[in-house]
Amino acid sequence: MSTLRAKILHVASDLFQTRGINSTGVDTIVAVAGTTKMTLYKYFHSKEELILEVLQKGHQDFETWLNDKLNQNTKQPAEKLQKLFDFIEEWITAPDFRGMAFIKAAAEFPNEENAVHRLSSDQSRQFKQYLAGLASEAGVKDTEGLALQLSLLIEGAMQAEQMKRGSGAIKYAKKASKILIESALKG
Amino acid sequence: MSTLRAKILHVASDLFQTRGINSTGVDTIVAVAGTTKMTLYKYFHSKEELILEVLQKGHQDFETWLNDKLNQNTKQPAEKLQKLFDFIEEWITAPDFRGMAFIKAAAEFPNEENAVHRLSSDQSRQFKQYLAGLASEAGVKDTEGLALQLSLLIEGAMQAEQMKRGSGAIKYAKKASKILIESALKG
């Protein structure tokens, strides 16, 4: 049934995050998921396809979570930009945070022709566009510029936190974002 | 002779950057280097040891290059902080730039117990300390804070450039750094 498919996706996502993608064999995935390779290859035609689906689901979950948080906790558009880093902090400091999936995937698949790398790159671009949307609603002129700067801070903080838990990077990223947002609103 | 050892290090560094560490076998390394596994294992006791040496040399080369550039092109301490991102840009936009080694290595070896991950994490910390030194000489009060913020921008820009060449991320990182440095000098 589809529950097994979901379980495989979940287990694969978990193992990819904790052990790395290339270091995780399909045998390990099916063993932990409590099924067999035959079933896995019924739902996914190849390991690469499984990787792509894991990445897609992970990114969609993140953007949905963030968007919901922003919509539930803010009234005006400008407020979203201000509270953005509060929720990013909440996401990063969650006990099961193990780094941003598309950042790590791009590192494991450096070849720009590779499908996994291309999807990762696209998700990064997509996230920047989302930030640009927030900036635009808040009345920032150089939306692309601020979006890029904020994405650097966010991805940098995620990278730092993945490298060393409890790095505190997000605290300083938040301070930096306040300065940069203020500067962008004036300019 | 030691030339072969150097050649192996160089070739391994190149392959690790372009294909990823886990995806590069020792057979490939020795083939490209024009030698054999027997020789490789004479100079390095294991693949992990080779990885560690490649990382160490890469990071040392980077810090030496950056430090020389800063010393050659500036007179006063405060100037170094201002020109820092010019040289970071020069480094990132070099045609053979393929991402920061320790960032990618940490992604490929997510386990914090792993020796490669630990070295990567240490190099990141070391780089932050270097930035804190620059901030301190320039008269910044919260040296650790500014150093962390600048490292987020730099590592974020490197990450972005690795993900998509010609992203232009460094341009906006530079602008952001000017704002943050100015703010830190005032505070």
Place this chain on the structure above:
DNA sequence: AATAAAATATACTGACCAGTACAATTAACA
């Protein structure tokens, strides 16, 4: 030139990898 020592090349080991052929089992329906 003879001998010893070091470096190199060849060929292999056991382990693991992604993916599959085929057999066993379960479920669906008559």
Place this chain on the structure above:
DNA sequence: TGTTAATTGTACTGGTCAGTATATTTTATT
């Protein structure tokens, strides 16, 4: 209950991996 179809388990394939034992060549020393 008997037959068919779909799903799951077992066992295997060819390929690659890190690492090594042994054989060959080169180099250094006398």
